Amino acid sequence: MTNEKKIKALEEWLPGIKRPLLISGPCSAESEDQVMATALGLKELGIVSVFRAGVWKPRSRPGTFEGVGSIAFEWLKKVKEQTGMLLTVEVANAHHVEEALKNNIDILWIGARTTVNPFYVQEIADVLHGIDIPVIIKNPVNPDITLWAGAIERINKAGVTKIMAAHRGFYSFEKTAYRNPPQWQLPIKLKTLFPTLPIICDPSHICGNTHMLAEVSQKALDLDMDGLMIESHIDPAVALSDAEQQITPAQLRELFSGLSFRKRTSDNIEFQETLEQLRSVVDDIDLELLSTLSKRMEIIEKIGEYKRDHNITILQIERWVEILRTRTLSGESLGLNDKFVKALLDLLHKESIRRQTEIMNSKTTTSQHDEH
Ligand code: PEP
Ligand code: MN
Numbered sequence: 001m002t003n004e005k006k007i008k009a010l011e012e013w014l015p016g017i018k019r020p021l022l023i024s025g026p027c028s029a030e031s032e033d034q035v036m037a038t039a040l041g042l043k044e045l046g047i048v049s050v051f052r053a054g055v056w057k058p059r060s061r062p063g064t065f066e067g068v069g070s071i072a073f074e075w076l077k078k079v080k081e082q083t084g085m086l087l088t089v090e091v092a093n094a095h096h097v098e099e100a101l102k103n104n105i106d107i108l109w110i111g112a113r114t115t116v117n118p119f120y121v122q123e124i125a126d127v128l129h130g131i132d133i134p135v136i137i138k139n140p141v142n143p144d145i146t147l148w149a150g151a152i153e154r155i156n157k158a159g160v161t162k163i164m165a166a167h168r169g170f171y172s173f174e175k176t177a178y179r180n181p182p183q184w185q186l187p188i189k190l191k192t193l194f195p196t197l198p199i200i201c202d203p204s205h206i207c208g209n210t211h212m213l214a215e216v217s218q219k220a221l222d223l224d225m226d227g228l229m230i231e232s233h234i235d236p237a238v239a240l241s242d243a244e245q246q247i248t249p250a251q252l253r254e255l256f257s258g259l260s261f262r263k264r265t266s267d268n269i270e271f272q273e274t275l276e277q278l279r280s281v282v283d284d285i286d287l288e289l290l291s292t293l294s295k296r297m298e299i300i301e302k303i304g305e306y307k308r309d310h311n312i313t314i315l316q317i318e319r320w321v322e323i324l325r326t327r328t329l330s331g332e333s334l335g336l337n338d339k340f341v342k343a344l345l346d347l348l349h350k351e352s353i354r355r356q357t358e359i360m361n362s363k364t365t366t367s368q369h370d371e372h
Helices: 032-045 067-082 096-101 118-128 143-159 185-193 201-206 213-222 249-257 270-310 317-333 339-359 367-369
Strands: 021-025 049-053 086-090 106-110 136-138 163-167 199-201 225-229
Touching: 021 032, 021 249, 032 067, 032 249, 067 086, 086 096, 086 367, 096 118, 106 118, 118 143, 136 143, 136 201, 143 163, 163 185, 185 199, 199 213, 201 213, 201 225, 213 225, 213 249, 270 339, 317 339
Parallel strands: 021 049, 021 225, 049 086, 086 106, 106 136, 136 163, 163 199, 199 225
Antiparallel strands: none
16 A cells, blocks of 8 residues: 655646646536637636636536536647646546546546545545546535545545645535635645645635635635636636636636735845744733633632532523623724634633533532532
8 A cells, every 4th residue: 555645845746837826717618619718718818727627517416417528528638739728627436537547637626525525535546546646635515624634645645746725615504605605724724734735725616606706816815825726617607507606718817917916925134023023022922811811710710619619500601691791892992803702702611611510520528528
């Protein structure tokens, strides 16, 4: 069995690639005309490095358009010949991988509905064994970092080192403005697990519309993501899948030219020094915060012992409601976001209850005496 190998940085396997890496193309390959017109339109922009197209489409219900299948490879071959863009298609099983490899596809991508299932991911990993073709791994449908990381590890263990993760948002029970609301902290967590792993964002499947694409793309760039995958179609209104979220090549140009590209660091000495000074203030504040929290917990434990010795319940709901109310008000007057303060209080309360429960369970002679 091949062992895990280091995941390569983007520049190592796509040397000279434009940053941010821009992947675009239709949700689905529908016809030769549609594929070619879209690809030629994108080529003209000079900013798209990789052309995407769904060949087999994972649709919720049978009977809807499920992709044209392998015939699309003939069109994609022409795209490569005429535009020089690299090609990527979605693969969801061993057969798809074999077809894609046979047809010289440059990059494979694993969709959200596949990442969610370790059987499928393992099947793909097994056919890829020993073939170091780049693979994009989209996040699973549900916000489960272990599934996402597990898929990356399965593909990596097969010997693939050219792996890229894609954040395409997560299914939500709540009705939101997004089709798949983003959870930006998850790709950040993934980056801490795999520091060299390139991560891109797919604003199209996050938004499910066209008017929020720019905002989400900017957010991804501000979080230092390596690239964007944005769906485009020569005539989105008649697209056979995801019509509401696709944009024309001209709209992609407009979107891209409106984005701000920030650098990771600066050579400016004054900037570096100021940043360092500010960060050292933050370091001190964090230490103060931690020592304040530790003092708070000491008092909480005293209260816990006192409650135990007097046989009083840990949870005092009126007190908790009052804390929530007063602290949120105080936070507000200090310019702190209401949701943030509530989340922080929740965390504090949870820890306080945990500590008091431990104390309650550690009976002292006094408490045993009380019970009689
Ligand atoms: C797609 O890219 O067209 C697609 C089906 O994406 P996802 O797996 O993110 O839903
Ligand atoms: Mn799509």
